[in-house]
Amino acid sequence: MNEAALTPERILEAAEEVLRRFGPAKATVVDVARALGVSHGSVYRHFPSKAALRDAVTERWLGRVSAPLAAVAAGPGPAPERLRRWLDRLVATKRALQHDDPELFATYVALAIDAREVVRAHVEALTAQLTTIVAEGAARGEFRVDDPAAAARAVFDATGRFHNPAHAAEWADPGIGAAFEGVFALLLRGLGAGPAAPPPAAPC
Amino acid sequence: MNEAALTPERILEAAEEVLRRFGPAKATVVDVARALGVSHGSVYRHFPSKAALRDAVTERWLGRVSAPLAAVAAGPGPAPERLRRWLDRLVATKRALQHDDPELFATYVALAIDAREVVRAHVEALTAQLTTIVAEGAARGEFRVDDPAAAARAVFDATGRFHNPAHAAEWADPGIGAAFEGVFALLLRGLGAGPAAPPPAAPC
DNA sequence: TGAATGACAGATATTGACTTCTGTCATTTC
DNA sequence: GAAATGACAGAAGTCAATATCTGTCATTCA
Numbered sequence: 060m061n062e063a064a065l066t067p068e069r070i071l072e073a074a075e076e077v078l079r080r081f082g083p084a085k086a087t088v089v090d091v092a093r094a095l096g097v098s099h100g101s102v103y104r105h106f107p108s109k110a111a112l113r114d115a116v117t118e119r120w121l122g123r124v125s126a127p128l129a130a131v132a133a134g135p136g137p138a139p140e141r142l143r144r145w146l147d148r149l150v151a152t153k154r155a156l157q158h159d160d161p162e163l164f165a166t167y168v169a170l171a172i173d174a175r176e177v178v179r180a181h182v183e184a185l186t187a188q189l190t191t192i193v194a195e196g197a198a199r200g201e202f203r204v205d206d207p208a209a210a211a212r213a214v215f216d217a218t219g220r221f222h223n224p225a226h227a228a229e230w231a232d233p234g235i236g237a238a239f240e241g242v243f244a245l246l247l248r249g250l251g252a253g254p255a256a257p258p259p260a261a262p263c
Numbered sequence: 264m265n266e267a268a269l270t271p272e273r274i275l276e277a278a279e280e281v282l283r284r285f286g287p288a289k290a291t292v293v294d295v296a297r298a299l300g301v302s303h304g305s306v307y308r309h310f311p312s313k314a315a316l317r318d319a320v321t322e323r324w325l326g327r328v329s330a331p332l333a334a335v336a337a338g339p340g341p342a343p344e345r346l347r348r349w350l351d352r353l354v355a356t357k358r359a360l361q362h363d364d365p366e367l368f369a370t371y372v373a374l375a376i377d378a379r380e381v382v383r384a385h386v387e388a389l390t391a392q393l394t395t396i397v398a399e400g401a402a403r404g405e406f407r408v409d410d411p412a413a414a415a416r417a418v419f420d421a422t423g424r425f426h427n428p429a430h431a432a433e434w435a436d437p438g439i440g441a442a443f444e445g446v447f448a449l450l451l452r453g454l455g456a457g458p459a460a461p462p463p464a465a466p467c
Numbered sequence: 468t469g470a471a472t473g474a475c476a477g478a479t480a481t482t483g484a485c486t487t488c489t490g491t492c493a494t495t496t497c
Numbered sequence: 498g499a500a501a502t503g504a505c506a507g508a509a510g511t512c513a514a515t516a517t518c519t520g521t522c523a524t525t526c527a
Contacts, residue, residue, distance in 0.1 A: 098503065100501070108490075210445070210449065216445070217450070246421070292518075305471055487511085489509085
């Protein structure tokens with residue numbers, strides 16, 4: 060046995076470091092093995108292919124995005140405010156990643172493009188979080204929706220411009236904040252979150 | 264003077280044909296000139312650069328998308344239905360272009376990516392059309408919105424997944440129709456298009 | 468004399484020989 | 498004997514020589 064046993068965890072750590080330094084185009088399995096002081100054959104004992112390793116790195120990254128949001132979704136407060144906090148945080152997280160280190164962000168986006176199934180699961184996890192917010196809001200009468208899951212999915216789809224990396228180039232637009240406000244206001248109203256909603260069926 | 268005079272129009276025609284045949288990566292100004300039976304220097308008399316020629320081709324293509332929509336926007340009928348028809352048509356047009364000839368569609372999308380100003384004007388033209396629909400709806404009491412232009416822009420942004428070519432890969436998803444319905448329903452309600460809206464301030 | 472040409476310089480793209488990488492597996496190590 | 502190694506074949510990527518393209522402009526053409 061060696062200093063520290065070779066584990067998937069250590070390999071992922073090294074793979075992230077290698078990707079950070081060399082980018083997705085240049086990072087090789089040999090680089091990852093070298094960073095760990097082992098032969099590249101050893102890496103293949105823990106990951107069946109380079110694609111699987113990249114998928115695992117992507118999953119880790121996406122997990123770091125979605126985990127903090129789960130706390131917001133499960134947190135206290137009225138559903139409309141929580142929805143706003145949750146979307147704000149999602150948008151701010153993506154923007155910060157993109158702004159603080161554009162190259163690293165581009166690296167992870169490039170990985171994600173090839174990890175379709177991982178991304179699908181990530182989107183499903185996020186919409187599940189949104190669904191809990193919408194469903195609670197509906198239960199409390201803060202929202203009026205028939206199908207919370209469908210509404211949550213619609214909210215996620217409709218706000219894609221502000222969190223989907225395919226639109227990252229637009230995040231620097233000066234009008235992006237106003238555009239988000241416009242969409243959010245429309246969605247909030249669409250969820251039936253009227254300010255002091257008139258009681259639905261109270262015949263005089 | 265020649266058979267037919269060399270005009271910007273004829274050059275655009277030839278450029279489209281060359282792009283169709285060779286794709287954006289291989290199409291050259293020399294090819295366009297050859298298709299017209301002139302030297303490439305002559306093309307430069309009408310377009311200052313290859314980029315300008317490509318921009319003009321892009322503008323033409325986008326015009327063919329937006330022109331028929333103008334008729335829908337200016338057409339008859341209740342604003343909510345017109346909004347639905349307009350969006351349906353926009354989405355269907357993009358999908359048809361993408362589906363019927365994916366390579367040609369990819370060609371034009373590649374051109375559009377480099378023609379930022381042309382695309383900006385196209386988006387502005389489309390949101391202007393949407394604004395007329397929303398504003399008319401507001402005037403007739405079919406919608407309840409404060410700022411029709413902002414609401415129109417929000418509708419355009421929120422439906423991006425269904426018409427923005429950046430999302431073209433998702434258009435083949437089986438769930439895309441349901442996703443559109445979900446977003447549209449949310450937006451319609453967000454525009455205040457309640458079915459038999461309760462009169463806002465009628466104290467009993 | 469205004470439109471078209473084609474030779475040209477610098478920039479960009481292509482090609483093919485060469486290098487490196489991925490994934491496997493018989494052999495070695497501890 | 499479980500884990501690690503490293504040589505290997507085929508696939509993929511690199512790079513510099515070579516070819517083509519863009520944009521200009523002095524000259525030709527009608």
